[in-house]
Amino acid sequence: MGETQGPLGSDVFYDLEEMSCGDLLIALLQAMRPLPAGTLVEVRALDPGAPIEIPAWCRMVGHALLVRAGGPQNTHYLILSEPGSRSITHLNQVYASELSLLHNGYLL
Numbered sequence: 001m002g003e004t005q006g007p008l009g010s011d012v013f014y015d016l017e018e019m020s021c022g023d024l025l026i027a028l029l030q031a032m033r034p035l036p037a038g039t040l041v042e043v044r045a046l047d048p049g050a051p052i053e054i055p056a057w058c059r060m061v062g063h064a065l066l067v068r069a070g071g072p073q074n075t076h077y078l079i080l081s082e083p084g085s086r087s088i089t090h091l092n093q094v095y096a097s098e099l100s101l102l103h104n105g106y107l108l
Contacts, residue, residue, distance in 0.1 A: 010042035021049040037082035
């Protein structure tokens with residue numbers, strides 16, 4: 001898992017590659033735990049179960065999944081850690097036009 005710049009303009013980017021969902025969710029939890037509330041985190045995950053597991057995990061732990069992008073496989077996820085300090089509505093408006101044009105994104 002590397003921390004580099006992702007294409008969605010997040011504060012932090014994690015490339016979890018083809019990590020299986022159990023390991024993926026543990027790695028994501030460990031990566032996001034020290035981040036301050038309101039951090040925009042982009043995750044790239046190629047596991048076939050990720051489009052189901054990542055949204056469910058976000059709901060369980062209290063993060064907001066703002067965007068799933070990357071075509072039918074939904075390989076990129078934009079997550080707002082512990083929403084409250086940033087307006088989710090505002091962020092959805094900001095990313096809606098960019099993602100639909102640049103990434104053929106699927107908005108939640």
